[in-house]
Amino acid sequence: MQSRLRVQGHPIQPMLVTFPLGLFVSATVFDLIDVLGGPAFLGEVGYWTGVAALVAAALTAVAGMVDLWDVPGDRTRRTAIAFNLVNTVMAAMFLLTCLVRSQSPQRGASAAILITELVALAVGGVGVHLGARLMHEFDTGRAEAGTLDALAGSTIEIVRPRP
Template identity: 75%
Template sequence: MQSRLRVQGHPIQPMLVTFPFGLFVCAVVFDLTDVLGGPAFLGLVGYWTAVAALFAAALTTVAGMVDLWDVPADRTRATAITFNLLNVAMSALFLISCLVRADAPQSGASTVLLGTELVGLAVGAAGVRLGARLMRQFEVGRADATSLDALRGVTGSTVEIARPRS
């Protein structure tokens, strides 16, 4: 089973998942520093980092929905749906935090909003774990990265160089 959206033989969604999750982690670190008494501008940075993560999460969700078409109707499909729902739930918790802060992002996060973001990260971590399991299922039979077959192209053939005609 291969993902429909691929770049040089590699599925796109796992690459995209790292962006929103990493940005959400950064937003929580900025907000935590702000709540613990750090410089006030870190709350603003945390807010805009979470907003950027929400845009990245939207792209990831679209890629996940496209890939869902090719997943067979078995346990793998249930895992893929759960994976996508966990990513949406994580994004929803951060969206709530951003909407509460939208009127005054300069005020930074409160302890309650930071708690909401931490719960969102926990949900996202469960999604990352499921995503890793899905990757192992989707990539069964791929070339071992340590073998010479891994150096071949997407089609498995070597690249040929055209010689100029004389």
């Protein structure tokens, strides 16, 4: 199975997934520092990082839905649906925290918000596992990276050092 959305032969959705995950983790770290008594502005930085993560998650979800269109109706499809649902649950939990914080003038984090974000990241960890399983299933039938077949069609340039 090939992804419909590709850049130079590489599927886009696995690349996009790293942005919301990294931003969600960053938002949680900023909020942790804020809750532990760090500078107050870090709470607002955590809030806006969470908002940026939600935008990235929406774009990633669109790419995931396009790719889901062509997934065969077997175990791979069930894994892909579970992957998208788990990531949606994680994003929904962060959306909830952002909505709660948007009512506050400082947009700082609280212990309850931090706990919600940590649970959301745990849910995201399940998504990472499912995503790894999907990549393994999608790559079945392709040349293994360590074999000579993987080099077919690629060029190797030998550069000699200048004296």
